[in-house]
Amino acid sequence: MINDVAPLGGEVIGKAASREDAWWLCKRYGLKPFPLDDASAVSLEDAENGSKVWTVPCEHTQFPYDRAAFENRRRDGLAEFESGLPAWPVAEENGIAFQTFRQRLKRGWSGERAATEGVRDIAHNPNDEWEVIALENGLSVRAYRSRVQAGCPEPIAATMGLSWRRW
Template sequence: MISDVAPLGGQTIGKATDREEAWWLCQRYGLKPFPLEDPSDVELVGGDNGEKVWMVPCEHTEYPYDRAAFENRRRDALATLENGFPAWPAAEENGIAFQTFRQRLKRGWSAERAATEGVREISPNPDDEWEVVALENGLSVRAYRSRVQAGCPEAIAATMGLSWRSW
């Protein structure tokens, strides 16, 4: 059963199914739960409207100004999975970059699909000699092709470093 999570004496910050997830959520949002290594003090109590709430003893009851915790909370608020949990941690576990995840959501993808569908790999064309040179120079296939598409000659696109636009 999914229940709300709140630091002891604070407002609801998310949802969790068990005490470990509730403890982890407070840790992720920079509230510093007690004890720091063990979620044993987390309790499931009745809320104001009759629903159960995971109460986590934390050093902070309000959201602290911690940059990493702020980013986690902002990213977690973008989309939720069908089970009610934030989609960003799932995307992060699947190796999807945040910008890719956010663009997928802007294009209308479901949170589930945006967080779980892998990124497309572009396979190199072994018959394109300049593409082979680009790969040997440490340039990705995607970067090489985008340079050529932008109007850069193939020889320059494959051999120039990051300052290729000044040719």
Template sequence: MKWKELMIYSVAPLGGQTIGKAASREDAWWLCCRYGLKPFPLDDASAVGLEDAENGAKVWTVPCEHTQYPYNRAAFENRRRDGLATLENGLPAWPIAEENGVAFQTFKQRIKRGWSGERAATEGVWEIAHNPDDEWEVIALENGLSVRAYRSRVQAGCPENIAATMGLGWRKW
């Protein structure tokens, strides 16, 4: 079964308001963890249930210590980031981007540029290839400087020998 064919339902802590969407019991449980609601252990898969809501839609209900969204910093950041963009199936795109190693600032900039949530979360990050023939680039790598940092210093007008050997104060040369 492809991920696009999954049935997506809302998620709510038992006795609380909807906090997001998930495709399975485990995903619903993890969403509650992610948002700081402290769900009870998932020892018994029947603890998380699929129930009918007042409006007739189905909702995953998760027994949690908290029924309201607690505003601790980590939970707040997760909720804010999850709200930036969604995948085609309606789930938040940020957790997928996080799994794929996309930095949050990169993800956010992609969304700002008009990329779909799907593309922003799944498209890899460009790696700059090291040129082993460039002796100063080799020295920069030996000094713990990345290829990107070295090249941006040179492009900004810094001589290669200084760009490869200077620390953070390279602009004072």
């Protein structure tokens, strides 16, 4: 069952399904929860409106200014699963870049699909001699092909470093 999460004495900051998830949410948002040595540190209490709230003892009850924590709060608010949990942490665990996640949402994907569907891998063409040279030089297939598509000649696209646009 999913319930709201709040630092002890503070406002609700999100939702979690377990004590550990509630503790990690507070940590993720920069509230510095006290160490979770035993399960009794986080408690499920009745809120004023009759719902249940995970309360986490933390050093801060309001958000301290921490750029990473601010970004996590902003990104967590972009999309949710049907259960009400934020989708971005799952996307992050699945290795999906934030820009990819955000573009998927802009295209109308659901939060669950944007967070769980893997990224496309571009297949290497072993018959393309310049692509083979690009891979030997440490360049990805995607980078090589985007250079060629941008108008860069194949020999230069495969051998130039970061200054390829100045050819």
